[in-house]
Amino acid sequence: MSVLVVGSIGLDTVKTPVEEHADLLGGSASYAAVSASFFTGVNLIGIVGTDFPTRHVEYLKSRRIDIEGLQIVPGKTFRWSGEYEWDLNTRRTRSVELNVFEHFSPHLPKAGAAIPYVLLANIAPALQSHVLDQMSQPRFIIADTMDLWIDIAREPLLALLARVDLLILNDGEARQLTGETSLVKAGGRIRKLGPKYVAIKKGEHGCLLFGESAFFSCGAYPLEDIHDPTGAGDTFAGGLAGYLASLNQSAVTFEQLRKAVVYGSVMASFNVESFSLERLRTLTQQDIEDRYRMFKLMSHFEELR
Amino acid sequence: MSVLVVGSIGLDTVKTPVEEHADLLGGSASYAAVSASFFTGVNLIGIVGTDFPTRHVEYLKSRRIDIEGLQIVPGKTFRWSGEYEWDLNTRRTRSVELNVFEHFSPHLPKAGAAIPYVLLANIAPALQSHVLDQMSQPRFIIADTMDLWIDIAREPLLALLARVDLLILNDGEARQLTGETSLVKAGGRIRKLGPKYVAIKKGEHGCLLFGESAFFSCGAYPLEDIHDPTGAGDTFAGGLAGYLASLNQSAVTFEQLRKAVVYGSVMASFNVESFSLERLRTLTQQDIEDRYRMFKLMSHFEELR
Numbered sequence: 001m002s003v004l005v006v007g008s009i010g011l012d013t014v015k016t017p018v019e020e021h022a023d024l025l026g027g028s029a030s031y032a033a034v035s036a037s038f039f040t041g042v043n044l045i046g047i048v049g050t051d052f053p054t055r056h057v058e059y060l061k062s063r064r065i066d067i068e069g070l071q072i073v074p075g076k077t078f079r080w081s082g083e084y085e086w087d088l089n090t091r092r093t094r095s096v097e098l099n100v101f102e103h104f105s106p107h108l109p110k111a112g113a114a115i116p117y118v119l120l121a122n123i124a125p126a127l128q129s130h131v132l133d134q135m136s137q138p139r140f141i142i143a144d145t146m147d148l149w150i151d152i153a154r155e156p157l158l159a160l161l162a163r164v165d166l167l168i169l170n171d172g173e174a175r176q177l178t179g180e181t182s183l184v185k186a187g188g189r190i191r192k193l194g195p196k197y198v199a200i201k202k203g204e205h206g207c208l209l210f211g212e213s214a215f216f217s218c219g220a221y222p223l224e225d226i227h228d229p230t231g232a233g234d235t236f237a238g239g240l241a242g243y244l245a246s247l248n249q250s251a252v253t254f255e256q257l258r259k260a261v262v263y264g265s266v267m268a269s270f271n272v273e274s275f276s277l278e279r280l281r282t283l284t285q286q287d288i289e290d291r292y293r294m295f296k297l298m299s300h301f302e303e304l305r
Numbered sequence: 306m307s308v309l310v311v312g313s314i315g316l317d318t319v320k321t322p323v324e325e326h327a328d329l330l331g332g333s334a335s336y337a338a339v340s341a342s343f344f345t346g347v348n349l350i351g352i353v354g355t356d357f358p359t360r361h362v363e364y365l366k367s368r369r370i371d372i373e374g375l376q377i378v379p380g381k382t383f384r385w386s387g388e389y390e391w392d393l394n395t396r397r398t399r400s401v402e403l404n405v406f407e408h409f410s411p412h413l414p415k416a417g418a419a420i421p422y423v424l425l426a427n428i429a430p431a432l433q434s435h436v437l438d439q440m441s442q443p444r445f446i447i448a449d450t451m452d453l454w455i456d457i458a459r460e461p462l463l464a465l466l467a468r469v470d471l472l473i474l475n476d477g478e479a480r481q482l483t484g485e486t487s488l489v490k491a492g493g494r495i496r497k498l499g500p501k502y503v504a505i506k507k508g509e510h511g512c513l514l515f516g517e518s519a520f521f522s523c524g525a526y527p528l529e530d531i532h533d534p535t536g537a538g539d540t541f542a543g544g545l546a547g548y549l550a551s552l553n554q555s556a557v558t559f560e561q562l563r564k565a566v567v568y569g570s571v572m573a574s575f576n577v578e579s580f581s582l583e584r585l586r587t588l589t590q591q592d593i594e595d596r597y598r599m600f601k602l603m604s605h606f607e608e609l610r
Binding site: 086087181182183184185188202204205206209215216217218219220222223224225226255258259261262289292293295298299300301302303304 | 335388391392486487488489492493507509511513520521522523524525527528529530531560563567592594597598600601603604605606607608609
């Protein structure tokens with residue numbers, strides 16, 4: 001079964017201590033959709049301006065991503081520019097131009113509205129809810145968010161959470177949302193806000209998955225060098241959502257979610273190896289399977305007896 | 306086979322945002338020895354003053370810990386007082402009184418010197434090396450250290466590392482020792498200094514174990530409440546060393562080290578549930594086995610196919 005992916009699509013300019021690249025394919029939905037496309041069909045919902053390079057459209061198409069829901073409108077595409085500090089952990093936004101994204105109202109084509117799996121990648125919670133309103137038979141709803149919405153759109157976010165099956169957010173956001181220092185407590189608190197499951201991303205420390213009396217701790221892949229952390233969280237969410245949708249089960253189990261979190265971690269670990277989506281352009285199914293096995297190996301220890 | 310444990314033994318006064326307790330049994334060797342005693346026999350090497358409460362000696366004996374190498378000398382026992390911030394992550398030392406510890410020269414009784422497994426818990430590297438000099442047939446040498454020694458005793462520490470099989474340290478210390486931000490790089494760098502294996506503790510984020518082309522990532526047990534983090538690292542090291550010694554193999558394998566890291570994590574997760582060594586006083590073998598199985602469960606995910 002395909003997965004519906006909605007979020008931002010933009011042109012990024014990214015500077016790290018060693019490199020700088022402009023007009024990169026970026027935005028939460030771009031990363032998530034391409035990542036998901038390694039597992040299943042993807043219907044992309046988003047908006048770009050007429051300046052959006054044809055090569056980026058062609059790349060999305062080459063990944064068999066359905067772009068019927070991609071609005072191409074007069075004006076300029078959303079642009080983001082950011083700079084990373086020497087340790088690549090601290091990011092500073094240099095500039096944001098919303099452009100056509102400012103008046104984005106996601107519209108689901110009929111085929112897209114019938115898809116039961118959705119990843120609401122990071123955009124304003126009100127827009128995420130607007131997408132849910134259009135879905136005719138939602139089965140598993142995954143939402144990502146960010147510190148900005150927790151800060152300025154808490155009410156719309158809380159309204160969204162009541163409708164979500166899995167919320168994905170990072171450790172700082174989980175603490176910000178709940179006021180809890182302990183991530184274990186934060187995970188429990190967020191579940192009470194609606195989501196049956198919560199995935200808390202911890203960057204280099206991996207990811208925690210919380211469910212009803214179930215818990216999964218996934219380590220991060222031990223990369224020596226990270227070239228560009230941009231989109232790691234979106235790629236994680238896309239891999240996770242794409243894998244789940246590919247199973248096309250009537251109900252998602254915690255065992256399936258464990259595997260989905262590992263696949264998401266695999267995809268994120270590849271994505272940070274190069275700028276923008278460059279690493280995913282050359283990624284193969286075999287690469288993904290090999291790294292999945294590495295995750296298995298690095299977390300393995302024997303039974304008690 | 307027994308394990309030799311050398312380190313500090315002291316009386317701690319610990320203040321957290323909710324509690325304060327004085328004259329607690331403390332010190333790296335106390336925590337490590339008691340933790341190891343759940344797995345194998347322990348020979349404790351250390352020093353206390355004549356003011357050291359008999360109840361603490363009796364407790365060590367009740368754990369079947371051999372205290373032939375415990376020097377009880379005229380004077381006052383080493384004392385440490387510390388205070389934790391509201392999130393229990395930041396610790397401030399309020400006072401340190403070295404007392405009899407200032408002139409500690411570890412001396413191994415004949416029986417102790419013949420034990421092939423040793424845990425050099427956190428004390429000055431020169432003292433740790435002095436213990437190694439007295440061992441007649443060392444088989445597996447584990448050392449712990451701290452930021453202070455990296456700062457003021459780097460040369461003695463480097464001399465020690467050349468003789469060590471496994472170095473245990475925390476993430477901040479690994480970065481401090483190597484100058485590397487990436488823990489993956491730091492782990493590799495430390496291995497080049499001598500230790501065949503390196504365990505980097507990350508507190509709430511678990512532990513990384515590095516070996517020759519082998520890597521293990523162990524999550525931390527998801528505790529909702531931590532009452533006193535004091536001694537968590539020492540308890541980790543003690544459980545790890547005790548389990549390895551209990552195997553009494555001619556050579557330690559990476560598979561055994563994986564299990565040892567999990568046992569260490571299990572012991573640390575119990576220890577922080579109460580003040581000082583209080584939680585370990587009531588701990589049972591069944592508790593340890595149950596939590597080991599929880600670690601297995603929380604890190605489990607299915608094979609690719």
